[in-house]
Amino acid sequence: MSSHHTTLVWLRRDLRLEDQPALYAAAERGAVVPVFIWNPEEDGAWAPGGASRWWLHFSLAALQTDLEKTGGQLVLRQGDSLETLQALIEETGADAVYWNRLYEPEAIARDTRIKAALTQQGIEARSFNGSLLIEPPEFFNKQGGPWKVFTPFYKAALRDVGIGDPLPAVEALPAPKQWPADVPLETLDLLPRIDWAAGIRATWTPGETGAWEQVERFKEGVAAYKEDRDKPQLMATSRLSPHLHFGEISPRAAITAIQATEDGASNGAQHFVSEMYWREFGHYLLFHFPETTVAPLRPEFEAFPWHDDPEALRAWQRGRTGYPLVDAGMRELWKTGWMHNRVRMVVASFLVKHLLIPWQQGAAWFWDTLVDADLANNTLGWQWTAGCGADAAPYFRVFNPVLQGLKFDPEGEYIARYVPELAALPAKYRHEPWLADDITLRAAGVVLGDTYPHRIVDHGEARDAALAAYQAIKTGGPTS
Numbered sequence: 001m002s003s004h005h006t007t008l009v010w011l012r013r014d015l016r017l018e019d020q021p022a023l024y025a026a027a028e029r030g031a032v033v034p035v036f037i038w039n040p041e042e043d044g045a046w047a048p049g050g051a052s053r054w055w056l057h058f059s060l061a062a063l064q065t066d067l068e069k070t071g072g073q074l075v076l077r078q079g080d081s082l083e084t085l086q087a088l089i090e091e092t093g094a095d096a097v098y099w100n101r102l103y104e105p106e107a108i109a110r111d112t113r114i115k116a117a118l119t120q121q122g123i124e125a126r127s128f129n130g131s132l133l134i135e136p137p138e139f140f141n142k143q144g145g146p147w148k149v150f151t152p153f154y155k156a157a158l159r160d161v162g163i164g165d166p167l168p169a170v171e172a173l174p175a176p177k178q179w180p181a182d183v184p185l186e187t188l189d190l191l192p193r194i195d196w197a198a199g200i201r202a203t204w205t206p207g208e209t210g211a212w213e214q215v216e217r218f219k220e221g222v223a224a225y226k227e228d229r230d231k232p233q234l235m236a237t238s239r240l241s242p243h244l245h246f247g248e249i250s251p252r253a254a255i256t257a258i259q260a261t262e263d264g265a266s267n268g269a270q271h272f273v274s275e276m277y278w279r280e281f282g283h284y285l286l287f288h289f290p291e292t293t294v295a296p297l298r299p300e301f302e303a304f305p306w307h308d309d310p311e312a313l314r315a316w317q318r319g320r321t322g323y324p325l326v327d328a329g330m331r332e333l334w335k336t337g338w339m340h341n342r343v344r345m346v347v348a349s350f351l352v353k354h355l356l357i358p359w360q361q362g363a364a365w366f367w368d369t370l371v372d373a374d375l376a377n378n379t380l381g382w383q384w385t386a387g388c389g390a391d392a393a394p395y396f397r398v399f400n401p402v403l404q405g406l407k408f409d410p411e412g413e414y415i416a417r418y419v420p421e422l423a424a425l426p427a428k429y430r431h432e433p434w435l436a437d438d439i440t441l442r443a444a445g446v447v448l449g450d451t452y453p454h455r456i457v458d459h460g461e462a463r464d465a466a467l468a469a470y471q472a473i474k475t476g477g478p479t480s
């Protein structure tokens, strides 16, 4: 190691010490100055939402503690990223800046500009892949074009690229001669002024330690993942999504840890790996089709006759549509900052098909309220549900929120948890309280239209309207 070198490690969404390629390479080189620069304006329209900011605050706090254990520190700054890096180069005498790549269009544009500027001034500017299993710019189908269908993408990625071995955690970070000035975490002002985060606090532990706690919990039930992952009343999925988004754990490390368990070769574990590749697919699509954050991937959907309906949007956001599964999901989201995947599909479908509200409005609400809000995964999820994305659910397949509830949450436990005003109903009515007779409703303290709303749309009518709207734009078969 030649200790006269000093490297700035520009941390963004890679807030961890294990399998951290930029930090690892910097530590091999000499002194390391880890820096996080807060400048949400550089994310354009996709600056982190409220729930993400909450998470980021605690993730940075956890990283500060973890870095101190290695002899390092986390330097927090605010301002223009390039100017801040240049100032830090002056202050520390650093001769290199390392970072792990991001794949959002705004981030790519900024990072490319910064790499060119630093290189021009004689600084070694080097980026690494720390967040994906495959590199989107380097992976194409047989015809040489970008993949648009998940299964062949997934198979080729597993076969041709694989998962790879995680790097060990960085244990000792050589310190620079002098630490540059920084700002206290509170200065970033990430926490809400009015504290709405009690439920989120009670549910999550941001940071690398919290991520590994989820892995430990999930290991126990991984064999049943394939059967149980669609049941929203159970804690049967990994709940790694916010940790993966902020890079508190790498996908490589998470998969390797699950595969190393006793049930590591089970159907459950294999299915978990395939879900992790949906994340890869989402990032891949965003890289190759950056306009899809706001525009449908299938251009015929540009002409879709969407409705602007602020009142219905508000009922959906607040979990007051009169459909218990939709309302339970929206309230789970508001309370905990997360929603079960099956229910995300149901609520999203309800917004775009039952209410005919543009998917972009749903995506924006998710963006603000999810602790795992992720531009790639959120765009993929909404375009998939709306039927306008790559390899998407066909638009004409309209989820019935009642049947989905009866199938996946037959006892209505999920409803009882998040829609407590229906909890006293017998299980068979929890997904369709309008079928209960007056005596049953009264005994459960339910007054439809008062203690719990009437349905804001009729499923059958809404379905017909959705299909008619779809007919209006249908132009031949789906694209490949």
Ligand SMILES: Cc1cc2nc3c(=O)[nH]c(=O)nc-3n(C[C@H](O)[C@H](O)[C@H](O)COP(=O)(O)OP(=O)(O)OC[C@H]3O[C@@H](n4cnc5c(N)ncnc54)[C@H](O)[C@@H]3O)c2cc1C
Pocket (backbone or CB within 6 Å): 229, 237, 238, 239, 240, 241, 242, 244, 245, 272, 275, 276, 277, 278, 279, 280, 282, 339, 340, 341, 342, 344, 345, 348, 366, 370, 372, 373, 374, 375, 377, 378, 379, 380, 381, 382, 385
């Ligand atoms: C409308 C809609 C919006 C969504 N928005 C987001 C979002 O903003 N951020 C986000 O991380 N996920 C999003 N998802 C995908 C999915 O719902 C979550 O990743 C998942 O529920 C997270 O829970 P988990 O970590 O327990 O998942 P697990 O089932 O344990 O899966 C493990 C990991 O695989 C990845 N993954 C699983 N399913 C998907 C998927 N369908 N698409 C992409 N990645 C997936 C996630 O990183 C997840 O953490 C969205 C899905 C829909 C239908």
